[in-house]
Amino acid sequence: MKAFEFCCPTKIIAGTHALDKLPGELADRGVAHPLVMTDAGLVKLGVAAKLTDVLDAAGVAYDVFDQVPPDSSMDVVNEVARLYAARGCDGFVAIGGGSVIDTTKGAAASLACEGVDFATLQGSEILHADLPPFIAVPTTAGTGSEVTLVAVVADTKKHAKLSFTSYKLVPHAAILDPALTASLPPKLTATTGMDALTHAVEAYTSIQKNPVSDAFAVKAIELIAANLPVACRDGANVDARASLALGSLMAGAAFSNAMVGIVHALGHSLGGLCHIPHGQAMMMLLPHCVRFNLYHGVHAGLYGELLGHLAPARAAELGPGAMPAERDLAFCDELFAMNEHCHEQYGVPLKLSELGVAHDQLPAVAKQARYDGAALYNEAEVTLDDALEILEATF
Amino acid sequence: MTSQTPPRRTLDKRAQALYVRVLLGLLPTLLSVLRHLSPKIRTEIDYLAPGYTFMLSVGGTDLAGTCTRTDGGAFKRVPPDRVARDVEPGSGLASADADAVTVDYVIDFRSLAYAFGCFSGGLTLKDALAQRAFSTRGPNDTGVALTYLFTALLKMFFGWRRAYRRPAAAMP
Numbered sequence: 001m002k003a004f005e006f007c008c009p010t011k012i013i014a015g016t017h018a019l020d021k022l023p024g025e026l027a028d029r030g031v032a033h034p035l036v037m038t039d040a041g042l043v044k045l046g047v048a049a050k051l052t053d054v055l056d057a058a059g060v061a062y063d064v065f066d067q068v069p070p071d072s073s074m075d076v077v078n079e080v081a082r083l084y085a086a087r088g089c090d091g092f093v094a095i096g097g098g099s100v101i102d103t104t105k106g107a108a109a110s111l112a113c114e115g116v117d118f119a120t121l122q123g124s125e126i127l128h129a130d131l132p133p134f135i136a137v138p139t140t141a142g143t144g145s146e147v148t149l150v151a152v153v154a155d156t157k158k159h160a161k162l163s164f165t166s167y168k169l170v171p172h173a174a175i176l177d178p179a180l181t182a183s184l185p186p187k188l189t190a191t192t193g194m195d196a197l198t199h200a201v202e203a204y205t206s207i208q209k210n211p212v213s214d215a216f217a218v219k220a221i222e223l224i225a226a227n228l229p230v231a232c233r234d235g236a237n238v239d240a241r242a243s244l245a246l247g248s249l250m251a252g253a254a255f256s257n258a259m260v261g262i263v264h265a266l267g268h269s270l271g272g273l274c275h276i277p278h279g280q281a282m283m284m285l286l287p288h289c290v291r292f293n294l295y296h297g298v299h300a301g302l303y304g305e306l307l308g309h310l311a312p313a314r315a316a317e318l319g320p321g322a323m324p325a326e327r328d329l330a331f332c333d334e335l336f337a338m339n340e341h342c343h344e345q346y347g348v349p350l351k352l353s354e355l356g357v358a359h360d361q362l363p364a365v366a367k368q369a370r371y372d373g374a375a376l377y378n379e380a381e382v383t384l385d386d387a388l389e390i391l392e393a394t395f
Numbered sequence: 396m397t398s399q400t401p402p403r404r405t406l407d408k409r410a411q412a413l414y415v416r417v418l419l420g421l422l423p424t425l426l427s428v429l430r431h432l433s434p435k436i437r438t439e440i441d442y443l444a445p446g447y448t449f450m451l452s453v454g455g456t457d458l459a460g461t462c463t464r465t466d467g468g469a470f471k472r473v474p475p476d477r478v479a480r481d482v483e484p485g486s487g488l489a490s491a492d493a494d495a496v497t498v499d500y501v502i503d504f505r506s507l508a509y510a511f512g513c514f515s516g517g518l519t520l521k522d523a524l525a526q527r528a529f530s531t532r533g534p535n536d537t538g539v540a541l542t543y544l545f546t547a548l549l550k551m552f553f554g555w556r557r558a559y560r561r562p563a564a565a566m567p
Contacts, residue, residue: 002526120486123501124530125530208524371442
């Protein structure tokens, strides 16, 4: 067996009324004055208030930072670290999507290293100090950041997304309460859900895949495939929301230990240079990347192994005697079909041109993708021609 | 009072350490020469800015080598006493010592066995990455370029070895 490492130390608190357990979790960790991290949108929608109401009711004093932008930056990370120290906080509670949680990771890491600029910690396994107590409360079922060792933060000057990886960046607890995702509109539910699906698929095909991450990836695909359509159609369906959030978390645990590949390399580049939202980019790119890989003989047979988990009916239709290549193609077809469904039902764009990306930006996107950290974990080296071919297909 | 016995190395380990030390010393010359033979190596060197400095080190040993890219695209060795000591290598921070060389990127093998495996072709760099055989510090994009660069270099020497002829390899 190939050598590997797997670590998922996060305490998972999931299900209806899970948020009510937050004061107890803070007390268990000796946190008396947390800094609550969120963004202005969640404050406006009243989602952040669901958390602060719980703290108020329990008499927990706290400060709030609600200015995390959709694409967080180094400046924000360093500003949060300064605020935390100035206000005498003793722990973090991050309620939001990937940007909020990743910003919190950055600030917590900076504090753990005596306030150094987070930008100086780029790389892998640099952190050796433990973070301050950190509880993540995701409001989308997509990034899986509540259990991952990765923090993605934008370098606004270089128009690039920088990734930081360390087992020390993993939050200490994750609270998955379906009440927090119930108001997410179908379009956002779809794109964030496809982000989670991409994590699972790429973790299963990454060079760092291992038996434990595979188990998480496969279960995540099952949960997402079964619950994403329901959660889009009926956002108030608590079971579907809870299962989708769990699927996202499990996909996060899978890719945190196996990493991702070409889809994320291209997605990070599109995010940095063209400001395409991450989930949207993942949704558009995933089927095209799978088709590209199959056409070039990469991951032959591997995608087909996932067909029964993504589309059990299609797998049954093909039967046990189907050739691996048939299963591979069926898997790819199913991904395209999922996208088409979201496009027709919820108006999710499926082409880069629909999102305002200019054709002459593609070479720069391809170059940045080739040198993105995720590209290293792809089975085949990501060449400029390969990246450009996929971008052209998605354009 | 406690006493500490220095670790005893077998002859095998000492030979491995010597081999890695020699290769680390030869690395700048190899890169400078082989860029003329391999367009792939040249492309990746071109991606790195003049003055870019990287360090390869091996955890648990004193083995380390630092190289800096010249304006002409060659590499030269940086003597250990010229490496900045007031800032952590790979942190991107500027040294207060104007004469010292700051290291932009560090690849730190987590053991001698992993470093020897890579430098002798028993383990591809991709497999080493898959097995988390090293940690890195510094800007990701140049780290990716270095990985492509070393992969091309190692393949020129060890392309005939089993690790390079099969899709994935376990640590020998």
